[in-house]
Amino acid sequence: MPQITFITTAGAEIRAEIPLGLSLMRGAIEAGIDEIRAECGGVASCGTCKIILEGAHQGKVPTASAIEGSMLEDDPAGYRLSCQIVVDAAMDGLVVRVAPAEY
Numbered sequence: 001m002p003q004i005t006f007i008t009t010a011g012a013e014i015r016a017e018i019p020l021g022l023s024l025m026r027g028a029i030e031a032g033i034d035e036i037r038a039e040c041g042g043v044a045s046c047g048t049c050k051i052i053l054e055g056a057h058q059g060k061v062p063t064a065s066a067i068e069g070s071m072l073e074d075d076p077a078g079y080r081l082s083c084q085i086v087v088d089a090a091m092d093g094l095v096v097r098v099a100p101a102e103y
């Protein structure tokens with residue numbers, strides 16, 4: 001299983017092994033990261049599962065769909081909806097920063 005490191009907004013690093021095919025959002029929640037609230041349940045409509053991918057880590061994840069992109073229009077580069085990212089083998093070693101809450 002790919003090992004993914006989450007960095008909370010407080011700077012804590014949490015490493016999790018996430019099964020292939022699971023969304024990054026589900027993996028984060030199962031790893032105990034309660035900052036990922038995922039209020040819409042993963043249908044790309046709430047924005048409470050945002051994460052930030054920095055530098056080369058952006059290239060380890062497929063580009064955002066049009067629906068995901070529309071939810072990120074006002075966010076800086078690197079912001080993604082973790083519910084729309086399905087974990088695959090290429091994501092082993094990925095580092096994900098939890099985005100600060102917007103409200």
Ligand code: FES
Pocket residue numbers: 025037038039040041042043044045046047048049050081082083084
């Ligand atoms: S869980 Fe709501 S947008 Fe991702």
